[in-house]
Amino acid sequence: MIRTRDLRHAYPAGPALAFADVDVPQGGVLLVQGPSGAGKSTWLALVAGLLRAQTGQVEVAGQDLTALPGAQRDAWRGRHLGFLPQKLHLSEALTVERNLALAYYAAGLAEDRSAIAAALQALGVADLASRRPGQLSGGQAQRVALARAVLLKPQVLLADEPTASLDDAAAESALGLLRACAARCGATLVVATHDARVRAALHDAQVHRLDAAPLPA
Numbered sequence: 355m356i357r358t359r360d361l362r363h364a365y366p367a368g369p370a371l372a373f374a375d376v377d378v379p380q381g382g383v384l385l386v387q388g389p390s391g392a393g394k395s396t397w398l399a400l401v402a403g404l405l406r407a408q409t410g411q412v413e414v415a416g417q418d419l420t421a422l423p424g425a426q427r428d429a430w431r432g433r434h435l436g437f438l439p440q441k442l443h444l445s446e447a448l449t450v451e452r453n454l455a456l457a458y459y460a461a462g463l464a465e466d467r468s469a470i471a472a473a474l475q476a477l478g479v480a481d482l483a484s485r486r487p488g489q490l491s492g493g494q495a496q497r498v499a500l501a502r503a504v505l506l507k508p509q510v511l512l513a514d515e516p517t518a519s520l521d522d523a524a525a526e527s528a529l530g531l532l533r534a535c536a537a538r539c540g541a542t543l544v545v546a547t548h549d550a551r552v553r554a555a556l557h558d559a560q561v562h563r564l565d566a567a568p569l570p571a
């Protein structure tokens with residue numbers, strides 16, 4: 355579940371953004387829409403606890419993120435939230451398999467190699483485990499990043515523009531995988547996008563529409 359109240363964020367020397375309240379039940383699907391610059395990535399970062407809300411309240415999977423200090427917020431995120439960023443942030447210094455192992459370090463948990471193998475298998479990329487991210491196609495790299503995001507069976511799965519650089523067939527596949535992964539975990543799925551293909555594919559999702567114009571700072 356996700357519950358936000360009176361959420362605002364002002365960047366230093368940037369715009370002040372105000373967000374409408376959102377309630378998504380556990381296992382629901384939320385589409386975050388709005389033109390470029392409307393604040394989609396900022397809203398995702400607030401819900402992921404990557405940014406601390408300056409005003410208002412964010413509750414995710416029963417946890418009030420505004421009440422948690424930074425270190426505890428990071429540990430909570432590692433354990434309960436899967437994030438598929440637009441830039442995938444896979445480490446070129448590590449193999450695909452070791453990139454997934456990072457999820458355990460971030461969560462402060464002991465590594466489970468069989469779970470890593472199973473996650474890669476479920477996303478159809480088990481044969482790429484010993485490659486470096488630079489040796490993957492864009493679609494393969496995204497599957498690896500998704501495997502990492504769902505490895506610890508998160509309660510919330512966030513995806514930022516997951517179809518931005520994909521052709522129609524790959525976009526359809528990526529959205530199908532996101533939904534399937536979220537359903538397997540019983541996770542709430544949030545997809546931020548301005549891609550009309552996503553709006554069509556997730557036509558049954560709840561919509562959080564952001565306005566084009568930020569508040570004056």
Ligand SMILES: Nc1ncnc2c1ncn2[C@@H]1O[C@H](COP(=O)(O)OP(=O)(O)OP(=O)(O)O)[C@@H](O)[C@H]1O
Pocket residue numbers: 365366367368369388389390391392393394395396397548568
């Ligand atoms: N670190 C920052 N410092 C100052 N302003 C910022 C910062 N990050 C974002 N902004 C501004 O905040 C607003 C919202 O940005 P955000 O990236 O959340 O929008 P978005 O809807 O995700 O855009 P896009 O679709 O282009 O990714 C924009 O006006 C942007 O210029």
